[in-house]
Amino acid sequence: MSKITTVGIVGAGTMGNGIAQACAVNGLNVVMVDISDAAVQKGLATVAASLDRLIKKEKITQADKDAALARIKGSTQYDDLKVAQLVIEAATENLELKIKILRQLDGLLAPETLIATNTSSISITQLAAVTGRSDRFIGMHFFNPVPMMALVEIIRGLQTSDATHDSVHALALQLGKTPITVRNAPGFVVNRILVPMINEAFFVLAEGLASAEDIDAGMKLGCNHPIGPLALADMIGLDVCLAVMNVYFAEFNDSKYRPCPLLKEMVAAGYLGRKTGRGVYRY
Numbered sequence: 001m002s003k004i005t006t007v008g009i010v011g012a013g014t015m016g017n018g019i020a021q022a023c024a025v026n027g028l029n030v031v032m033v034d035i036s037d038a039a040v041q042k043g044l045a046t047v048a049a050s051l052d053r054l055i056k057k058e059k060i061t062q063a064d065k066d067a068a069l070a071r072i073k074g075s076t077q078y079d080d081l082k083v084a085q086l087v088i089e090a091a092t093e094n095l096e097l098k099i100k101i102l103r104q105l106d107g108l109l110a111p112e113t114l115i116a117t118n119t120s121s122i123s124i125t126q127l128a129a130v131t132g133r134s135d136r137f138i139g140m141h142f143f144n145p146v147p148m149m150a151l152v153e154i155i156r157g158l159q160t161s162d163a164t165h166d167s168v169h170a171l172a173l174q175l176g177k178t179p180i181t182v183r184n185a186p187g188f189v190v191n192r193i194l195v196p197m198i199n200e201a202f203f204v205l206a207e208g209l210a211s212a213e214d215i216d217a218g219m220k221l222g223c224n225h226p227i228g229p230l231a232l233a234d235m236i237g238l239d240v241c242l243a244v245m246n247v248y249f250a251e252f253n254d255s256k257y258r259p260c261p262l263l264k265e266m267v268a269a270g271y272l273g274r275k276t277g278r279g280v281y282r283y
Helices: 014-025 037-056 062-070 078-083 095-108 124-128 162-174 190-206 212-223 229-236 238-252 261-268
Strands: 006-010 029-033 072-075 086-089 114-117 137-142 151-156 178-183
Touching: 006 014, 006 078, 014 029, 014 037, 014 062, 014 137, 029 037, 029 078, 037 062, 037 072, 062 072, 078 095, 086 095, 086 162, 095 114, 095 124, 114 162, 124 137, 137 162, 151 162, 162 178, 190 212, 190 229, 190 238, 190 261, 212 229, 229 238, 238 261
Parallel strands: 006 029, 006 086, 029 072, 086 114, 114 137, 151 178
Antiparallel strands: 137 151
């Protein structure tokens, strides 16, 4: 397996440009591709602004910023990804879209090139199967905001080879991240534990055991969480939390994953959290 010196990224949005920044700051060359030049330029501008904040905090110098930006090439052409040893697909969380992109990449890239997907919920085994390189396919689930969050879940599909896993694990360490290795299953590790906890907080709220404020204070002070589960649900979006619980319920066929009726009702009412100005709390 050749050393990874150039990383291709499909998608210049929040996750894509965050991954690009993490790679470029740590000395890797990056090719970041999106469908329109406007999307590419917006992604590059986001990276530049993020690096400016790090200069203000005296974490990096102006020279570091210039060097990092010089390592990122923005493009609308998939052909430009051919120079990469690893291409990370960071498009929207949509199965059909991801399959379309992965088939396109598979037909274009050299046979030895690794492909990773930055998904938080879609089966790695299922995505690997649509490519002709399922042993060289893996999940890299970065957390938002990518430049600040240390964790990367490295998810092995049923087909992923040890060599692929070891290359991507080494890359995550090079990016200054802390990787954890996970087998493919709905929600992987973090969201599998996190979202049912949020769902349980809604059951506790619905049963009137305590007020929303007291539930959140209990988890912050009793479990050392930086934010309570109900406030976190408002941040994530109640509709997103419900969608994830519905996936677990369907995939595991286990009643312990049934979504709380109060959560379903609040979503039906349009109380989706911060983005609508009202969720468990008002904003």
